[in-house]
Amino acid sequence: MSRSINSKGISFYPRQMDICFSEKCNLNCDYCFVNKTSEKVLDIKKIKSAIDIFLDFPGKNKTITFTTSEPFINPKLFRDSITYIFQEVDKKDVDILVIATTNGVLFNREMQAFIKQLDDRFILNFSLDGKEDSHDAHRKIKNSKNSSFELAIKNFNNFSRKNGYVRIISTIAPDQVNFLLDNVKFIIKQGFLYIDLFPQMFKIWSKKERDVLEGSLNSIVNKINKKETKLDLRVLNRLWGSTHYAKIMLGADGKFYLFEWVLPLEEKHRKLFQIGDYQHINLVKRKKLFELLFNQMSKANKSKCNTCEYNAFCSDPLPLYLWSLYNKYDFLTYFKNFCQISKIMIRISDKIKIKNRTDKSKWDKLLKNKYEENESSLRN
DSSP states (O other), X not given: OOOOOOTTTSOSSOSEEEEOSOSOOSBOOTTOOXXXXXXXXXXXXXXXXXXXXXXXXXXXXXXXXXXXXXXXXXXXXXXXXXXXXXXXXXXXXXXXXXXXXXXXXXXXXXXXXXXXXXXXXXXXXXXXXSSHHHHHHHOOBTTOOSOHHHHHHHHHHTSOOOTTTEEEEEEEOGGGGGGHHHHHHHHHHTTOOEEEEEEOSSSOOOHHHHHHHHHHHHHHHHHHHHSOOOOEEEEOOTTOSGGGGGEEEEOTTSEEESOGGGTTSOHHHHGGGEEEETTEEOHHXXXXXXXXXXXXXXXXXXXXXXXXXTTTTSOOOHHHHHXXXXXXXXXXXXXXXXXXXXXXXXXXXXXXXXXXXXXXXXXXXXXXXXXXXXXXXXXX
C-alpha cells in the first residue's frame, strides 16, 4: 500500500480555513510552536472579506477554526466573527463546522453565555493536559504565579455543557508520560467525554518514554473496551492526516498563508508561503508550494512515507520538515521520532472498538485499501 502526493492528491479548493487573530497569548506554554514575532492584530473587515472568499469556494462541507493564538484575548472580534460566519452560511448551501481552541483562563461568564447560544455546528476545544501538576508543568501564565489549571477548571466548571460541545485537547509531554493514566482518569472524572490525546512531536522521545506511552494508552483503551461507555477518545498525532493539504490560514497581518505551520517561522521566511491576502487568494501558487514542499521532503527522507505500510492512515509530516528546515535541525532524527510515535498511536487507534466518526472513516478507507490490494495480488 503506497501513495504519493501529486496534483490529484492535493485539494485545489481548500476545505478548512484557520484564522489567527494575533500571535499573542495569555499563557507562555513551552511547547507552543508559534514564533510570536508579529505585533499585528486582525480587524473584522479583513476577517469578513476572507470568510467570504473561503465560503464562495466550491464544496459543501467546510471548517473554520480559530486557533494558533488564544481567541478570547480578543472577545469582541471573536463574537463578531462567529456571528458573521453563521449569518453568511445560512444564506448559502454550505455545511459549516466552526472550532475554537482555548486554554480556558479567559473563558469568563460573558463568553460562556455567548457560546451557550450557539448550535452544534460549533465545537469548543479546551486545552487540558490532566491534573494540576502535569498541566501547569508546561502551561504557565505570563508574569504570574497563578495556576492556569485552577482558573481554567473553575471557568469550565461554571459552564453547563452538553456532550460533544466541548472537546479536550490534551498534549502528552515526554516528561509527563508516567502520569498519563492518572491524567486521563482525572479528565473523565471532570465529566469530559470527548478527548483527543496528542503526543508532543517536536521533542525526541526515549525508548523508555515510548514504552510507557504505549503501555498507558493500552491500559486506557482496554478499560474503555471492557465496559459500556460514551467516551469518545481519539488517539492521534497532531501532524497527522492529509488535512494540511486542505488548509489555508489567515494570518494576523491579513495575509493568506499555506497553512498554520508557517507560524514557527520568522516573518521574513513566512513570505515565501504567502498565497494572497484578505481580498484574493492564489490557489495555483498554493498547489505548487505544496507539491514543492512534498517533493523536497520526500527527497530528504528518501520517499519512506510513500512505501510505509501505515501510509494510508498516517501522513506526510510536512510541518515537521518545515520546522526542521528553518530551525536547521536534523530532519531525519525528528522524522525517525515521528515514525516511532506515529506507529504507536496507529496501533492503539486500531484497538479502540468504538471509533470516533473521523477515525472510523479513515479506518474504513484503510481496510478497503488492504482488501483491494489482497484482491489484486490474488488476481495477479
